[in-house]
Amino acid sequence: MKKDNKIYVAGHNGMVGAAICRVLAAHGYSQIIGKSSKELDLRNQAAVINFFKTEKPSVVIDAAARVGGILANSNYPYQFLMDNLLIQNNLINGAFENQADKFIFLGSSCIYPKLAPQPLKEEYLLTSELEPTNEWYAIAKITGVKACEAIRKQYQKDFVSLMPTNLYGSFDNFDLQTSHVLPAMIRKFYDATINNHATVTLWGSGTPMREFLHVDDMAKAVLFALENTLPEYLYNVGTGVDLTIKELAELIQKVTGHKGEIIWDSSKPDGTRRKLMDNSKLQQLGWKYQIELEQGIQQTYDWFLKNIHQYKTVKM
Numbered sequence: 506m507k508k509d510n511k512i513y514v515a516g517h518n519g520m521v522g523a524a525i526c527r528v529l530a531a532h533g534y535s536q537i538i539g540k541s542s543k544e545l546d547l548r549n550q551a552a553v554i555n556f557f558k559t560e561k562p563s564v565v566i567d568a569a570a571r572v573g574g575i576l577a578n579s580n581y582p583y584q585f586l587m588d589n590l591l592i593q594n595n596l597i598n599g600a601f602e603n604q605a606d607k608f609i610f611l612g613s614s615c616i617y618p619k620l621a622p623q624p625l626k627e628e629y630l631l632t633s634e635l636e637p638t639n640e641w642y643a644i645a646k647i648t649g650v651k652a653c654e655a656i657r658k659q660y661q662k663d664f665v666s667l668m669p670t671n672l673y674g675s676f677d678n679f680d681l682q683t684s685h686v687l688p689a690m691i692r693k694f695y696d697a698t699i700n701n702h703a704t705v706t707l708w709g710s711g712t713p714m715r716e717f718l719h720v721d722d723m724a725k726a727v728l729f730a731l732e733n734t735l736p737e738y739l740y741n742v743g744t745g746v747d748l749t750i751k752e753l754a755e756l757i758q759k760v761t762g763h764k765g766e767i768i769w770d771s772s773k774p775d776g777t778r779r780k781l782m783d784n785s786k787l788q789q790l791g792w793k794y795q796i797e798l799e800q801g802i803q804q805t806y807d808w809f810l811k812n813i814h815q816y817k818t819v820k821m
């Protein structure tokens with residue numbers, strides 16, 4: 506991969522896309538291009554065709570998606586299915602038709618069946634039913650994985666899919682209405698600390714287990730896929746290490762300096778008991794995560810403190 510190859514990062518303003526741009530720039534890639542959804546709505550096929558004809562990127566990294574939690578997925582199933590299909594179809598086919606050398610498609614662990622054995626291996630894809638709460642998103646993402654696999658098979662093109670575990674880091678979403686568990690906890694402990702509240706109430710029993718990967722490590726996995734021709738069509742990206750939600754809360758409490766008690770509201774749902782990715786395939790090829798969870802939470806908390814002015818502080 507030449508450092509002056511034109512690399513289009515779709516979704517460059519998002520948490521993952523921004524991390525990819527930072528890592529690529531730090532590694533000397535000089536022609537990174539991105540367009541906001543206002544400048545180029547990736548659901549608009551004609552606009553995307555025009556963009557590819559004009560720009561002709563040699564690499565396309567797809568970090569653009571309509572993303573959201575259980576509530577958004579269940580309220581807007583059609584948008585989660587169709588927007589994501591449109592975005593990825595336009596990108597995959599645009600790259601293919603315009604002879605891009607490489608396409609890196611990002612999805613998530615929700616593509617795997619609800620009851621698949623843990624840790625989740627790539628070969629469990631399409632072996633049984635999906636988790637119904639996000640099946641719309643998952644079906645779109647599975648279609649993207651399969652489209653890239655089909656292009657690989659039929660045309661021997663380097664189109665590859667990476668499936669990250671739960672990500673966190675700079676530019677995360679700290680809005681309590683829509684955020685994932687890790688940034689939501691940072692926000693809750695921060696709000697409790699500045700309001701001098703001795704207790705923090707968190708959802709569920711604290712016993713489910715989850716895996717977390719810093720977004721900068723994810724971006725380095727993308728760099729790895731960019732600089733190497735990976736032999737398979739699909740790779741999981743994670744740490745291979747999980748912890749209970751209770752252990753996560755205690756780590757975040759330590760980093761934020763909150764001294765009080767954590768109350769577990771067991772009337773709220775726990776979600777899946779465990780979700781751990783088997784990332785041995787990518788590790789065997791030479792990629793490994795570098796940022797340990799406590800260090801990553803500290804970095805994310807520092808970023809949050811510097812950018813807190815963007816978020817409304819909750820007075821409790």
Ligand SMILES: NC(=O)c1ccc[n+]([C@@H]2O[C@H](COP(=O)([O-])OP(=O)(O)OC[C@H]3O[C@@H](n4cnc5c(N)ncnc54)[C@H](OP(=O)(O)O)[C@@H]3O)[C@@H](O)[C@H]2O)c1
Binds near residue numbers: 520669672
């Ligand atoms: N965050 C995680 O924990 C996580 C975990 C696993 C996998 N992933 C995957 O990583 C990818 C990116 O996620 P993220 O967390 O970075 O999401 P994000 O912060 O919400 O960013 C999504 C990006 O997609 C762009 N986008 C959405 N709709 C678009 C449209 N119609 N046209 C053009 N651009 C559009 C947005 O552009 P604008 O900002 O310009 O609107 C934004 O830059 C997704 O495929 C997701 O499944 C994320």
